[in-house]
Amino acid sequence: MIVALSGGTGGSKMVDGLARVVGQRELTVVVNTADDSDFYGLRVCPDLDICMYVLAGVVADRGWGYADDTFRCLEGLETYGQPAWFGLGDRDLATHLHRTVRLAEGTALSEVTDELRRRLGVETRLLPMTDDPVRTAITTATGERTFQEYLVKHGAAEDIERIELVGIEDAAPAPGVIEAIGQADAVVLCPSSPVVSIGTILGVPGVRDAVAARRDRAIAVSPIIAGRPVEGPAHRFLAGAGYAECSARQMAEIYADVVGSFVLDERDESEAEAVAALGVRPVLTDVLMPDHDARERLARTVLDAL
Numbered sequence: 001m002i003v004a005l006s007g008g009t010g011g012s013k014m015v016d017g018l019a020r021v022v023g024q025r026e027l028t029v030v031v032n033t034a035d036d037s038d039f040y041g042l043r044v045c046p047d048l049d050i051c052m053y054v055l056a057g058v059v060a061d062r063g064w065g066y067a068d069d070t071f072r073c074l075e076g077l078e079t080y081g082q083p084a085w086f087g088l089g090d091r092d093l094a095t096h097l098h099r100t101v102r103l104a105e106g107t108a109l110s111e112v113t114d115e116l117r118r119r120l121g122v123e124t125r126l127l128p129m130t131d132d133p134v135r136t137a138i139t140t141a142t143g144e145r146t147f148q149e150y151l152v153k154h155g156a157a158e159d160i161e162r163i164e165l166v167g168i169e170d171a172a173p174a175p176g177v178i179e180a181i182g183q184a185d186a187v188v189l190c191p192s193s194p195v196v197s198i199g200t201i202l203g204v205p206g207v208r209d210a211v212a213a214r215r216d217r218a219i220a221v222s223p224i225i226a227g228r229p230v231e232g233p234a235h236r237f238l239a240g241a242g243y244a245e246c247s248a249r250q251m252a253e254i255y256a257d258v259v260g261s262f263v264l265d266e267r268d269e270s271e272a273e274a275v276a277a278l279g280v281r282p283v284l285t286d287v288l289m290p291d292h293d294a295r296e297r298l299a300r301t302v303l304d305a306l
């Protein structure tokens, strides 16, 4: 069994590649839930849904949401003066409605997630990092925002002064998370944001130690190429969390206690020596994943490296 730790857009590309190489049944994915948010009383879990839609083969080309979705409900809400900056498609709403109904009945998020993915024909086990509420709170010069407000409503345009993971100390790993990591043939830290995706998963009490105990079988993939995130504002999150650099080497340093190997892009070959100096084995390859072939090729390289 391969275990992947993943956020949303970046992580799901690696998840897709791993599933194509080992088969969906041989993969378990532990997913960040600190980006979750409530809209109109509905629980939305963006990272879980992106991973689920990717594995179900129904994700839209833009990388999130359902393929060929329409936004009639959102348009209607806007007519009534409701905020409509978060893109919830009509088919996508069914996921959030079902989840919200089941949570209100007292069902744990991990159980609801399992129901959703099975109904969509996904054979990979998707585990939320925790069933407890953990939320990323972002402070900028103009105030405090939820993760989605910062990213989507305000377009990640501001520098970050502080990042807080509200509730993380009291969160417990969801059922199966620690066991899956402990029994995995390999643990893959996907190229997701090191601060607000992988950082939050590792921040759930017990998870960082569980991965560290498997360090020889754990490998991370860099989301940073040539000093810049492939996409998105990871550089702002890194700076907001107090890290001096946005580089592959910086990623390897953040993960040095939990992974024995680190995959960085060939364009960052000059950083390989500095990665090795951290006690982490550098693996050089092309880490861009524009299509299924590239994802599969990178997944093979990652697993072969172990």
Ligand code: GDP
Pocket: 006, 007, 008, 009, 010, 011, 012, 013, 035, 047, 191, 192, 193, 196, 197, 198, 221, 222, 223, 224, 228, 229, 230, 231, 232, 234, 287, 288, 289, 290
């Ligand atoms: P979010 O939860 O939707 O913000 O997404 P993630 O945290 O999973 O992923 C965001 C990260 O994915 C960003 O830092 C990107 O640099 C990275 N990323 C996106 N596409 C690729 C890719 O093709 N290759 C690599 N190596 N990283 C990528």
